[in-house]
Amino acid sequence: MATPERVVIAAAGVVTPIGQDLEAFWSSLVTGASGISQIERVPVADLRVQRGGEVKKLGRIKDWRGVPDCRASRLLIAAADDLCAQAGFRPLPLDPARVGVVVGTALGGVEEGEKALAGDRGRRRLPQALYDGPGWSLARWLGARGPVITVSTACASGATAMAVGADLLRAGEVDAVVAGGYDALCRFVLRGFDALRSLTRDEVRPFDRRRSGLLLGEAGALALLVRERDARGARLGTLLGYGSASDGFHIAAPEPEGRGLERAIRAALADARVSAADIDLVSAHGTATPLNDRIETAALKRALGRRAHEVPINSIKGSLGHTMGAAAALEAFMCLLSAQRGLIPPTLHLEEPDPECDLDYVPGQARPGRPRVMLSTSMGFGGCNGALVLEAA
Amino acid sequence: MAAPAIRGLGVLSGDQAKSADWGSAGAISGPPHMKGFKKETVDRKPLEILTLPRPERPGDRFRRATRECLLALAAVDAMLEDGKASREAIAGERTALLYVTAAAYGASNRAFIERRGGVMHFAYTAPAVVPAEVAIEFGVAGPYGILIGGAPATLRAIEQAARLLDAGTCDRALVLAVEIFEECADLYARHRRSYRWPLVETAACLWLERGAGELSFESARGGRRAAGAVGAGERFAAGPLADLRDWRARATAGPVELCGGWRGEQARLHWRPEISHARGSAA
Numbered sequence: 155m156a157t158p159e160r161v162v163i164a165a166a167g168v169v170t171p172i173g174q175d176l177e178a179f180w181s182s183l184v185t186g187a188s189g190i191s192q193i194e195r196v197p198v199a200d201l202r203v204q205r206g207g208e209v210k211k212l213g214r215i216k217d218w219r220g221v222p223d224c225r226a227s228r229l230l231i232a233a234a235d236d237l238c239a240q241a242g243f244r245p246l247p248l249d250p251a252r253v254g255v256v257v258g259t260a261l262g263g264v265e266e267g268e269k270a271l272a273g274d275r276g277r278r279r280l281p282q283a284l285y286d287g288p289g290w291s292l293a294r295w296l297g298a299r300g301p302v303i304t305v306s307t308a309c310a311s312g313a314t315a316m317a318v319g320a321d322l323l324r325a326g327e328v329d330a331v332v333a334g335g336y337d338a339l340c341r342f343v344l345r346g347f348d349a350l351r352s353l354t355r356d357e358v359r360p361f362d363r364r365r366s367g368l369l370l371g372e373a374g375a376l377a378l379l380v381r382e383r384d385a386r387g388a389r390l391g392t393l394l395g396y397g398s399a400s401d402g403f404h405i406a407a408p409e410p411e412g413r414g415l416e417r418a419i420r421a422a423l424a425d426a427r428v429s430a431a432d433i434d435l436v437s438a439h440g441t442a443t444p445l446n447d448r449i450e451t452a453a454l455k456r457a458l459g460r461r462a463h464e465v466p467i468n469s470i471k472g473s474l475g476h477t478m479g480a481a482a483a484l485e486a487f488m489c490l491l492s493a494q495r496g497l498i499p500p501t502l503h504l505e506e507p508d509p510e511c512d513l514d515y516v517p518g519q520a521r522p523g524r525p526r527v528m529l530s531t532s533m534g535f536g537g538c539n540g541a542l543v544l545e546a547a
Numbered sequence: 548m549a550a551p552a553i554r555g556l557g558v559l560s561g562d563q564a565k566s567a568d569w570g571s572a573g574a575i576s577g578p579p580h581m582k583g584f585k586k587e588t589v590d591r592k593p594l595e596i597l598t599l600p601r602p603e604r605p606g607d608r609f610r611r612a613t614r615e616c617l618l619a620l621a622a623v624d625a626m627l628e629d630g631k632a633s634r635e636a637i638a639g640e641r642t643a644l645l646y647v648t649a650a651a652y653g654a655s656n657r658a659f660i661e662r663r664g665g666v667m668h669f670a671y672t673a674p675a676v677v678p679a680e681v682a683i684e685f686g687v688a689g690p691y692g693i694l695i696g697g698a699p700a701t702l703r704a705i706e707q708a709a710r711l712l713d714a715g716t717c718d719r720a721l722v723l724a725v726e727i728f729e730e731c732a733d734l735y736a737r738h739r740r741s742y743r744w745p746l747v748e749t750a751a752c753l754w755l756e757r758g759a760g761e762l763s764f765e766s767a768r769g770g771r772r773a774a775g776a777v778g779a780g781e782r783f784a785a786g787p788l789a790d791l792r793d794w795r796a797r798a799t800a801g802p803v804e805l806c807g808g809w810r811g812e813q814a815r816l817h818w819r820p821e822i823s824h825a826r827g828s829a830a
Contacts, residue, residue: 262695285695308675
């Protein structure tokens with residue numbers, strides 16, 4: 155079988171609760187800063203848990219003229235602004251018709267739907283409330299005239315978006331893709347997770363014996379993808395492979411043995427044409443729910459075999475919460491920055507290891523290390539499992 | 548890229564007037580019906596929604612399931628009937644599932660926002676739950692994808708399915724599309740000029756396997772919106788699968804050209820599939 159065309163991650167841009175550009179995001183991760191705080195933008199007084207990873211002030215962009223008054227769209231565009239600053243990508247240096255946009259989201263612009271149902275008859279509310287609304291807003295802001303695709307594989311959406319973006323490049327449909335994920339904290343999702351009793355009143359403690367749930371966060375995370383033969387100048391790394399598999403087990407709970415995640419990892423390794431022995435770092439989904447972390451540990455052991463016990467595995471959700479549609483893209487960027495900077499960020503708030511989670515989860519502080527090939531895993535509602543394999547630049 | 552072969556197609560559509568047309572695809576509790584906002588019109592056409600009834604399905608698991616989930620399951624049943632296959636034929640890790648919708652999650656999102664159905668219905672607000680119900684019910688455990696958008700997203704999903712089959716990533720691929728409108732009828736009426744009325748609720752599932760025909764996909768932004776072959780009404784993502792059903796019913800030889808537009812994107816899929824024309828309108 156012919157080797158598929160390699161796709162390069164030329165640059166990345168983010169807006170997160172721990173930093174509103176890639177540099178700030180990275181320094182917060184390695185210094186163990188936390189972005190968790192009392193939620194202020196939406197009313198939460200009636201909720202059991204009132205904290206999360208909220209972006210307090212979207213300070214990057216001063217002039218929002220022409221951009222819908224939609225939090226999700228603005229998070230996405232703020233991340234794009236960071237991306238453009240790093241890549242020199244605006245105005246587009248390419249034929250706009252050859253630039254695509256692929257974004258992943260778990261919630262789209264659902265907050266606009268809440269406003270529309272509350273009586274706001276604004277002309278743009280309904281189009282923005284559809285889950286693909288923010289993706290189109292981003293394309294307009296960028297001036298991109300190629301395909302605009304929104305994927306919604308729940309919390310694996312960011313990984314799916316990057317894989318679909320790579321497919322567009324390999325198919326020759328475009329010459330560059332802005333791909334990644336986003337989601338905003340809003341009443342809708344906070345009330346939902348509060349009702350599911352998935353949220354913790356404690357810190358988010360991935361793989362810790364005392365872990366008691368997740369906290370939600372909001373973020374936007376975008377990468378500029380190009381074919382390797384078209385790449386010029388600096389780059390973050392290469393997207394080597396992607397795999398997905400559905401659990402077919404339950405609409406909200408993961409399959410207890412993690413078989414779906416195991417299949418997704420194996421598929422990603424095969425797609426990347428690497429073996430488990432090649433993996434040097436794993437960015438785990440690591441939500442800190444009692445079930446997720448145990449299941450993920452078991453799946454990693456089966457999929458990676460002995461290598462699972464040898465490689466560092468971290469989760470960054472203790473720092474910024476679960477950023478849903480943005481999570482997988484942020485975790486992929488963390489992997490590539492680790493390789494570039496020679497440091498592996500710690501799993502924040504992991505203090506008492508769980509005997510059932512007995513792998514090396516990088517507790518305490520950042521650790522020197524320069525991984526070459528990295529695996530990032532994601533699990534989501536509806537039994538969506540995704541895995542990305544990345545290679546250092 | 549080699550075109551996939553069509554192994555089965557199930558389409559449940561709000562414009563099928565007789566309940567007999569449904570065959571045994573799920574136990575539908577009544578014939579499709581029309582909901583009208585007769586006093587409000589666009590270009591003198593009344594705002595109407597051709598709705599699909601909520602399918603009934605035995606089992607406690609489906610007590611809470613939303614209408615869009617149950618319609619997805621009924622569409623898969625119809626597809627299996629069309630393909631004269633048992634449910635075991637699509638079970639397992641070698642079956643990919645690609646789900647497309649522009650708006651089917653609107654109903655459950657609204658119910659949750661307005662606190663109807665209880666807060667535990669939150670899980671059903673995720674678009675991912677519709678294919679999840681299909682995966683659970685039919686044991687589908689292979690690669691998956693969920694695209695949000697109108698007809699171009701469905702055409703892209705068919706192309707993606709062809710690519711997965713071509714690469715040997717799966718042995719069969721299901722392209723599922725569900726669109727329902729009734730629960731958010733007032734919101735669509737608010738934006739009446741954005742749609743081609745009536746809105747036609749549709750649930751459809753296409754079963755593809757490796758084939759030897761030809762397939763090409765193209766999309767562009769701008770220009771006039773391609774209406775698709777089914778002239779009357781708006782089906783969002785489900786439109787191309789309804790068009791495919793009609794093409795099969797005509798039993799014409801030669802290629803099919805599926806097209807559609809959404810938010811200014813026009814897409815076209817030129818497809819010469821291997822196909823049996825033995826079944827027609829029931830599909």
